[in-house]
Amino acid sequence: MTANACAGRLFGDHFLSRLxxxxxxxxxxxxxxxxxALGPRAAEVAQRDVFAWDNFRLLAREGVIGTAFPREYGGTDARQVLRIRIIEELGRVCSASASLVTGADLSCRAIVAGASDDNKARLLPALCRGDIQAAFALTEPGAGSDVRGLSTTIRREGDDYVINGRKKFITRGTTAxxxxVVGRAAxxxxxxxxxLVxxxxxxxxxSPEVGKLGWAGVPISSLQFKDVRAQVSDRLGAEGDGFDLAQDALIRxxxxxxxxxxxxxxxxxEIAAAYMVDRKLFGKSLGEHQGAQWMVADMVTQLEAARALVHLAAEKYDSGDPDAGIFASMAKLQATxxxxxxxTDALQLTGGRGYLQDFPLERFFRDAKLNQIGEGSSEVHKTVIGRDAIRRxxxxERHPCLKFESLENY
Structure with a gap:
């Protein structure tokens, strides 16, 4: 064990006591x-936007991919309170590795929840081992977070479904x-x-893979369906369950x-704080300057608060709480x-060094933006949360300080 492995961490492990x-x-x-393994080669993975096969195979071999799958098919059926800790650990060093774990869950959740017993037995063990892959084909040119805006049609013809439509921003499109596929009944x-197609x-x-700003290692593509036939036996859930299956996957x-x-x-x-200890400015380390300390104080305080909210959302999901979806939206909005x-502030603290490609924060900066966009932009979640609050x-119960009459009469 290395000396670094024995060292403490700036952010506490208090949430691990719940596991x-x-x-x-x-x-x-x-x-x-x-x-x-993953941290030392993260910069190399980020140099080319091709699927990070070595990382994926390592995570599959070590059972990390299997946390998204039931035990009877080789997985561990992990609780969300564990999965958020796993993803946090991976996100700390490598966005591609974290996305491989979230992507396995997103692409396979509906199979776990809605596939026939035969398809589960045929597909889930291989998906769990990483021998094959699946992709979640939901987003379209005119519909993303608004699932009800989908235009892809699925028409029943005997023992087949016939699919027509387009999908875009599909992760694992070239490897799945x-x-x-989710669409509307014709x-x-x-x-x-x-x-399943x-x-x-x-x-x-x-389509060929499409270049993007960050998140190298998990390329995206577009899909085209022209009278594509899929067997009725490959339907997930019953007709009409497509929306709920998609929503469950999106919440996770x-x-x-x-x-x-x-x-x-x-x-x-952690990177910025380490730099602040080493960097000398006006006769003392950057970390000894009050202005820099205050920036770090805001960051660590707000991050610990956000970790608590994400943990609460995971607990609600694990317990089957009907508010899990709203709290997932709150957690995503706040945390991303x-x-x-x-x-951005960490890069600012490291100055010109942080802007260089051989320093991790340049990569972190480019990767951070997509979390505010993927699986519903921050603005979409604000609308969802605000609408829910007003509905409630x-x-x-009326606030006890108010009169029992219209507030317009005050």
Whole structure:
């Protein structure tokens, strides 16, 4: 064990006390992988936006990918309170590695929840081992966070479904063997259907990978469906379950985005603080200057508060609380906006050094933005949260300091 492995961490492990012994061992193993393998090669992974196969195979071999799968198919069926800790640890060093874990869950969650027993037995063990991959085909040119805006149609013809439409921003498009496609029933636009489509289906086209600002290692593509046929036996859930299956996957993915943003921000503060100790300015270290200390104080305080909110959202999901979706939106909004701010401030503290490509914060800065956009932008979640709050007010207990009449009469 290295000296660094024995050293303490700037951000405490207080949340680990909520995990059982096996869960704590998983976090410790992920921390080891981040320290010994994923962190040291993160800069190399970020140089080319091709799928990070070495990282994926390592995470699959170590059982980290398997945390998204049931035990009966080789996984560990991990609680969300564990998964957010895993993603935070990976996000601290490598966005691609964290995204490989969240992406496995996002792309496979509907299969776990809604596939037939035969398809579960056929696909889930191989997905869990990393032998094959799946992709979550939801977003379209005219519909992303608003699932009800989808225009892809799915029409029943005998024992087949016929799919027509387009999808974009699809992670793992060029590496997936199976695609979980969500669309509207042709006979009833209010009915959403989710179905599995194999990569080699006739009429199914996958675009070349599209370059992007950050998150190298997890490339994206667009998909085209022209009279693509999928077997009715490959439907996920019943007809009409497509919306709920997609929403469940998105709730988990939003907590994943929040955890990744927090992990990256934690890493950014650690890097900036280390620089502040070494950097001399006006006869003393940068860390001895009150202005710099106050910036760090704001960052660590706000990050710990955001970690608590993300943990609460995970607890609500694990317990089946009906408010889990709203709290996932709150957690994603708070953590991803804060993550962008913290990474920006950390880069500011490191000055010109932070702006160089051979220093980690340049990569952290480019990666941070997508967390504010993916699986619902911050503005979308503000709308969702605000609408829910106003709806609740109409039926909740009236504040005891108010009169029992219209407030317009004050």
């Amino acid at each position: 059982n012994v096996d869960e704590q061992a998983m976090v410790a193993n992920v921390r080891r992988l981040a320290r010994d 063997d199976w695609f979980m 006979h009833d636009p209010s009915c959403f259907i989710a179905v 194999p990569r080699d289906a006739a009429g199914f086209a996958i 993915a939003r907590m994943g985005h929040a955890s990744m943003a927090l992990g990256r921000a934690i890493g950014a503060v 906006d804060l993550g962008m701010k913290v990474v 007010v109409r039926t909740l």
